[in-house]
Amino acid sequence: MIRNERMNWFARVLFVSLIGLIGFSLVPLSGKIGGGEHHSQWVVQHGVLDLKQWNPDADPVIPLDGEWEFYWNQLLEPDDFLQPSSLPNDGAISYIKVPSPWNGKLINGVKLPVYGSSTYRMVLTGLSYTGELALKKTNIRFASKIYVNGRMLMEDGQLSGDKTGYRAGNHPQLGVFSANTNRIEIIVQVANYDYVNSGLVDSLRLGSADGLIAERQLALSKDFVVLAILGTLALIYLICFVAAFAYRIRDYSLVLLASICLLFGLYHGLMGERSLFFLLEGRFSFEVLYKMKDFVSVAACLALALFFYDLHRSKLSLRIAQVVSFALIGFMVIIPLISIRAYTPIQVYVVALYQIVQVWNFLIAAQLFVRGERGSRFKLLMLCVAVLMINMYSLDVILFGLGIHKSAWLAQICIIIFNVVMVPVVVLRFFEAYQTIDKMKDQLQRLDKIKDDFLSNTSHELRTPLNAIVNISQSLLKGVEGPLTDTQARNVSIVVESGRRLMMLVNELLDYSRLKHGDLALQRNAVDVKSYVESVIQIHVFLLEGRSTKLINGLPDHLPLAYADGNRLIQILHNLIGNAIKFSDRGVVKVSAEVRGEWMEVRVSDTGIGVAADMRERIFLDFEQGGAAEYGGAGLGLSITKRLVELHGGHIEVDSEPSQGATFRFTLPLAGQKQESGEDGKLAESVASPLPGTVSVPPPAYPLFVAGKEKEPILLVDDDFANLQSMMNMFKLEGRTYIVVDRGQLALETLFSHPDISLVVLELIMSDMSGYEVLGRIRERFSPFELPVLVLTARNSSEDIRIALENGANDVVAKPFESEELMARVRNLTELKSSVKLARNAEIAFLRSQIKPHFLYNALTAIAELCVIDAEQAEQLTLRLSRYLRSSFDFKHLEAMTTLENELELVKSYVAIEQARFGTRLKVEYVLEANLGVMIPPLVIQPIVENAIRHGVMSRSKGGTVKLTVIEGARGGVLVRIEDNGCGMNEYQLKSILKPDTEVGGIGLWNISQRLRLLYGTTLRIDSQEGIGTRVEMELSTSHILEREVT
Structure with missing residues (x-):
């Protein structure tokens, strides 16, 4: 097994090495393949090319390569060659190989510089062709002028013996002339003060007019085909990105691929035959077009660098990626700002850095392929081939730019292969993402089932002890152990109601589990909805504990019966009315209904904070709290309500505007024939009051002052009566004197009228005003040493604690809290206040x-x-x-x-x-x-x-x-x-x-x-x-x- 694996590993190494060797070998060979070696018989020798044997019909186009006469630092006209004695150096002739740059060549023992001007000359002899001939120039750096038999045939840019009168120009051109003699003189004047190499760096081509025109049309067609292919691929990648984005998949590598296609397409249109020059020539100067070519090429390299980093994040160093990106971006910035001559030397180093990174990318891709798992090897092989194509492309373009290759046909093929190969790579990435999502979905489903089982089992285990707590408390409240005092009755009532609330949560969890698994069966019969609403409202009146929220039963007296499960209807009403009360402090909650066809529509309206438009659907989702988690709850009430309504065959929806209240509407089927509503359906609104016979203790009048052993009182501030009563009991056991309030504004009024208060225990989340606002008002008058504040909060994250302390709190206690912890912190803060007070009094006594x-x-x-x-x-x-x-x-x-x-x-x-x-x-x-x-x-x-x-x-x-x-x-x-x-x-x-x-x-x-x-x-x-x-x-x-x- 191990041996087979080693053999496979060795085979993969051999394979990737072979394709790398073949790919990199093709780059230098492409210059031979496309270099026109079959025209080697037509070679200019000592400035003369004999064309006696040339047959334009059989060989329509020939390159004028070989030894041309060369006159350095001279721009000679055709007339200057009529009198050889007038030529420089007494007519001494130097020769230079064409195509090649003149810089670095030794002429008369002098090494030629890059910048300057010169004249090339050669003569065609023995020409027997009498038709129209054409001469084509592709790349002469930079300004040039071509004469044929004393007549100017082409001009590009503006020639000058120095920089002052010089203007660059280098457009592919084709000139037609008549072959009316067997001897043709060709003179080429060249000047360059911009680029890093100069002269005739590409072949001049001679041929019949029809042959050269056809050759040029073919070259332009190739360029436009490449541009069309790359543009189509870019469009495909963009469509894939938009489609993925619609499904909330942000795969920006698709945008990078589209950018690569477009940028390389533009680059190829601006190099070689420069097909895009024909569209842009006349609108922009040559310098702008040339800078555009360089800018586009660097932008394409940047997109490639970012794309490969995105693919190889785990392998490529972020620092290396940043260095390369910043180098390319910096070079892109300076291209429009400085001259061609200024930035061209820098371009050499930028290109070298980029090429080194691309070779490194190929080595990483090869390593990933060799070490990859069986299922991912095809994608890794495609990726390896793609990186190889980019390397071949870059090398071929560099050789073409240096004049070593006469065309960049291999680069065009490589860039097309790269983008075509990337299509299956992208497709495979989507398939892998889909498989990952599918696996995660299965895993989430298993976890969801485990969660449901846990909730169901835990809820069942909690019901028994909760039921015992509620029943024992109720029996004590009814006097099983003798009559209770008012305070005892109040405490036991809170235990009963807290137990009931917890029991409701447990029941919600059980119902959620049953509804999710389809195990909840309805026991439906004809029910009087008005009476159910009345009973639920009365229960909530008791639970309000003195809050000024007004509950109104606005159902008509003679409303038809509905066909529903009574227990589930109570649960629906409990959830909706409780939700409305929760968000409607000191407001009005009204329940109304009307008959619509065979259905009854019940509405629960409130004047609370309302529901935002983007939350009207989400609030019915499981564990969704509508952005109001500070109001408590598990986020299951409305979700269960929606499912219960739908089990009855109805539907539920909400109408609301933020800060203007909300109206929840749900429908129930009618039981049999609709009854007449009587009195034209006039609503008999009844304001709720506590149910007769209900054991309840009236809420206290705030502020409530309770004296203890200590002289200085402690102010307790909380809008939850159960929490207040719990703290009151703790402080009473400690013998503390305290004042109790249930509103922030009332707390401030009480505090400013009782300057001897030694400590404030403050709940942060209250209905009338924020605890932070109360704390700020306190700190406007008292420093933390003069009046300590102990903050209570349900949020115990480090950020929440930090904010509370920064706003002036002396200490923070997270709820739920242990009584020992709370009282220990209270003792510490009251002792702090006493120490500060003693110090102040000592100072006063001393001063007195x-x-x-x-x-x-x-x-x-x-x-x-x-x-x-x-x-x-x-x-x-x-x-x-x-x-x-x-x-x-x-x-x-x-x-x-x-x-x-x-x-x-x-x-x-x-x-x-x-x-x-x-x-x-x-x-x-x-x-x-x-x-x-x-x-x-x-x-x-x-x-x-x-x-x-x-x-x-x-x-x-x-x-x-x-x-x-x-x-x-x-x-x-x-x-x-x-x-x-x-x-x-x-x-x-x-x-x-x-x-x-x-x-x-x-x-x-x-x-x-x-x-x-x-x-x-x-x-x-x-x-x-x-x-x-x-x-x-x-x-x-x-x-x-x-x-x-x-x-």
């Missing part, structure tokens, strides 16, 4: 206790002087100083509020001491028109008054006046204004005074402003002008402290 030494010294000095002058006033001043010091050192209750009266008493004590010091220089005015019994935070007025005195009026030698105004604010609070006519502040001082590191009078204004922001959501308003004075205002709300009952 700061008394500047020089202030005490000045105050005591003033008292000592008064003891001599006025003992009574000294006594009053001593009492004032005592009160001031007692208030400043009183920090036993750091968080205690003080009355406005006490704060003003502290201000007056301080002012009295300063007035005793400064005398008439200091004047203080009071306007006190507010309720002095309101509670305010301590040390928010005195430091500002102290600042106005010390840094305001006392900074001036003449002193000034400080005015303290306390009046009722516009929003029911207290407005405090401190004004002085002191030195004022400039713009820089005004900006820096509220920075954290700026302190004035012991307690920094930044500290006061921060406390106001945390307590009231306001800050200090300061207006000052240098040299005029300063005004400071603050608003102190009187409603931020609320009386609460402990529940």
Whole structure:
């Protein structure tokens, strides 16, 4: 077995080596085959060709190859040869082989350069033909002029002895002249200042006019045939791509193949006989056409490089492919921008790089064929042949461009073979793709069956314990172990409803499995659809738990009976009404119906978010959630509903516009004859209410405050009542104080009216506003240290967690969560808040206790002087100083509020001491028109008054006046204004005074402003002008402290 495999491997190596050897050998041999060796008897010798034996009828076309007279750097006219003595070098004649470039040739011991001008001359003798002859030139680089017997026969471009008057031109031409003598002189003038080789690089051909015209027509026909074949193949590849694209198969290799065909077709039309020149000549200059040829050739090479990389991705290095592609693209870019002479030397290196890559492609293709499996060897062989053809094509074109080959017939054949061979390769690729898809389909079907079996088995296993949970909970709710308290009844009711919801999901999975395998049988009879709708609506009313969604049963009173399975009808209605409620927060869900022929059409309408146009069919697919996965569910409800409706023989569809609600319509067959609807079918709309006798607990009124051991409450925000109740139980067991709300907006209102909240537990997905929006509003007022936020989310990917943290969350808990995990995170965050609060209070206490030494010294000095002058006033001043010091050192209750009266008493004590010091220089005015019994935070007025005195009026030698105004604010609070006519502040001082590191009078204004922001959501308003004075205002709300009952 192993030996046979080795023999087969060796045979494949030998075979691919043989075809490679044959292919690469054909390239040099093609020059001999198409080089006209059978015309070797007609050779120009020393500028003369004897045609005595030439018979134009038997041999109509001959090449004028051989030794031509050559005159370097001279553009000689026919008249110059009439007097040989006038020729350069005293008529000394040099000879050059034609066809060949002159550059590199030794003439008179001098090696000729590439660029310059020259004259070729030869003479035909012994000509006996008297008819019309023709001369054909194919490739003379670059500008040329041909004379026959002293008459100009052809001209291409503009000749000049230097670059200034030169214009390139190189079009295949054919000139006809009369053979009226047996001696014909042919003079060819050539100039080149552009290309890398120069002169007569291709044969001039002589023959009868009819023979040369026929030869040229044949060559043009070959070019157009090649162009037609390549164009047809390109069209086929494009059609295949469009057809595949219609089936969502994006095989861009077909586009590359089409591009290769078109580009190589254009390239062949611009080289050799240049058949496309006839169509474009006159519209574009020769330089544009020549650059177009080079551009198209490089573009074709780029398409080939990309195509082979696409085929050999696993074998070819991406870096090598990028280097080759960038080199080709770069060369394509510079072709239109610079001259032919400038980019031609670069072209050599680009072509060399491309050819090396193509040889490497052939070696890879050969390796794949040798190592390939039996079933793929034919395709790999075709691929190997295709790459070989490209290599042969490239080499033949290079040899033709260098003038070594006189025609590129092998290149034309190779490019056609390449594209023809690629057809079965592409077809085989499609077959392989189809086989792969077929195998994947079988595999998916097996996996789908495994999935269905798993769902079915798991659902069956879940039904028993779920049923036990629901039944035991219901028995507890009905009092089997004695009466329950309201809270206990609420908790058990949530267990019952959660169990029922889970049971519904299990039943959906079972129904899905049965429907998929055709195992679900209907038990149909005549049913009253209105009563079924009423019962389903009442169940959903109970499940709404206080939501303001309105459910309306709008079916007529005397609607005919439908022929349906009652249980399945309930399931259909449950799915549609539940779906409508889910997407219609605080909206209206209405069920209506009407008879249409032998069918009843039932409509479930809502005012929710609607369904996008592209989702109206997809939402009925299995596990499809219509782009609203955040609303929960497994995506089976509507799929099962559609199948159940179709089992009844009806159909279901949806009409909707985004943000304008949706209407689901399904049909059921009528039971027997249609009954009269009565009263012209007038609708008796009834607004649903809970079913009588249903055990239910009314939902709480939000916000709900529950007191515990902790003083500072925690705010719980979630629109799912079951989740809220679950968290309430956890927090109650921990002895926490908490406030419960079910809406984002209500959470913000509660938070801003309760500044003592220590933590917010926030659900991200809510119906009225996004949790991210709530979080952003919180962070506008509180930093993460001032008020921690714990986010709850059903999405626990790293990206979702990152976004939540970046939006200001302190921590994230993924649902479902364990109670221990949640409470541990709550404890961490509340301890963080307590630590920050203690640090802030310590700072306040420290600042409250700061008394500047020089202030005490000045105050005591003033008292000592008064003891001599006025003992009574000294006594009053001593009492004032005592009160001031007692208030400043009183920090036993750091968080205690003080009355406005006490704060003003502290201000007056301080002012009295300063007035005793400064005398008439200091004047203080009071306007006190507010309720002095309101509670305010301590040390928010005195430091500002102290600042106005010390840094305001006392900074001036003449002193000034400080005015303290306390009046009722516009929003029911207290407005405090401190004004002085002191030195004022400039713009820089005004900006820096509220920075954290700026302190004035012991307690920094930044500290006061921060406390106001945390307590009231306001800050200090300061207006000052240098040299005029300063005004400071603050608003102190009187409603931020609320009386609460402990529940």
